[in-house]
Amino acid sequence: MRLTIETPIKAPTKTSTKMPIETPVKTPTKTSIKTPIETSIKTPIQSEWHEHSRALRGGCVFTLGTFDGLHAAHARLLERAKRVARLRGRPLVVMTFRKNPLEVLCPAKAPRALMTASEKLAALSALGVDETIVCEFNEEFAETEPEELIEAVARRYHPTDWFVGFNNTFGRGGTGTPSTLMRMGGAIGFKTHVMPPMTRAGETVSSSRVRAALISGDLKLAQALLGRCYTIRGYVSGAGVLTVSDRLLMPAAGSYSVLMDAIGSNRSAAAAAQNPDQREYTLRLIPSRIGPPSPPTDAMAPVGRILLAANQTIPSGIKRLSFVGRLEAQTGARP
Numbered sequence: 001m002r003l004t005i006e007t008p009i010k011a012p013t014k015t016s017t018k019m020p021i022e023t024p025v026k027t028p029t030k031t032s033i034k035t036p037i038e039t040s041i042k043t044p045i046q047s048e049w050h051e052h053s054r055a056l057r058g059g060c061v062f063t064l065g066t067f068d069g070l071h072a073a074h075a076r077l078l079e080r081a082k083r084v085a086r087l088r089g090r091p092l093v094v095m096t097f098r099k100n101p102l103e104v105l106c107p108a109k110a111p112r113a114l115m116t117a118s119e120k121l122a123a124l125s126a127l128g129v130d131e132t133i134v135c136e137f138n139e140e141f142a143e144t145e146p147e148e149l150i151e152a153v154a155r156r157y158h159p160t161d162w163f164v165g166f167n168n169t170f171g172r173g174g175t176g177t178p179s180t181l182m183r184m185g186g187a188i189g190f191k192t193h194v195m196p197p198m199t200r201a202g203e204t205v206s207s208s209r210v211r212a213a214l215i216s217g218d219l220k221l222a223q224a225l226l227g228r229c230y231t232i233r234g235y236v237s238g239a240g241v242l243t244v245s246d247r248l249l250m251p252a253a254g255s256y257s258v259l260m261d262a263i264g265s266n267r268s269a270a271a272a273a274q275n276p277d278q279r280e281y282t283l284r285l286i287p288s289r290i291g292p293p294s295p296p297t298d299a300m301a302p303v304g305r306i307l308l309a310a311n312q313t314i315p316s317g318i319k320r321l322s323f324v325g326r327l328e329a330q331t332g333a334r335p
């Protein structure tokens with residue numbers, strides 16, 4: 001279910017412990033503000049606005065991160081956090097960002113996403129997350145000191161346990177680390193669980209490594225790091241042009257074995273996952289962008305032309321494509 005909280009606060013000062021991530025409401029003369037950090041989506045996602053702050057006063061098991069792609073290491077962290085949440089009888093709460101923080105900190109270096117925001121929310125729900133808090137990462141948020149962020153989370157969501165990856169950084173300049181959480185948790189009263197690195201196929205699992213594998217065309221490595229096939233959603237026209245969000249990362253050009261199914265306007269991704277009705281296609285993906293890619297945007301853009309093997313046709317419409325295997329690695333064909 002969705003939530004927004006309006007909280008009167010004082011003008012931010014250097015010593016203020018309030019989160020500097022808030023934007024004014026329509027009447028700028030009032031002190032009441034609408035805080036993007038407290039825009040919450042409680043699973044299942046399609047729901048009514050509701051008040052949840054009282055429900056979390058009893059505590060929660062908490063984690064914070066971008067969670068792009070929800071790869072195997074993310075899944076392990078969330079599984080262990082869920083186990084602790086169930087043992088304590090408390091909800092598992094994830095705080096994440098609508099966009100990658102690098103889009104604010106360094107737009108030129110912002111990577112393309114491994115999944116859309118709606119896909120991430122659906123995947124978090126499927127992994128057993130009870131509530132997802134979606135933050136708008138902006139310049140003010142980026143300037144929040146790690147200690148201020150921890151204090152604000154503790155004040156608003158009352159975590160009994162905080163799960164974090166071994167290399168996670170947060171707060172101004174990325175100066176917050178698991179050591180910061182352990183120190184602050186001891187003083188505030190929550191337990192910090194630091195997840196060690198995970199290795200798959202000889203590589204440390206990370207979103208960056210998944211991207212590198214997809215860009216280089218190493219689909220097997222990408223699948224090992226993700227723990228599943230890489231999947232995108234987009235519109236396929238009758239002419240075989242694939243249009244997806246300009247934020248999404250496309251695999252390298254080449255020939256692929258792909259599982260494809262239709263996602264109609266009245267059929268959610270979660271419903272499609274329960275009843276996939278998939279067909280396997282052999283297709284060739286040819287990029288259609290000319291020149292270097294632009295920074296990710298919210299726009300939908302044609303990103304490639306699909307050429308099918310003989311005797312195959314794809315009805316036009318919104319499709320979900322799961323990349324099963326790259327064929328030229330076996331046949332010696334070139335992209």
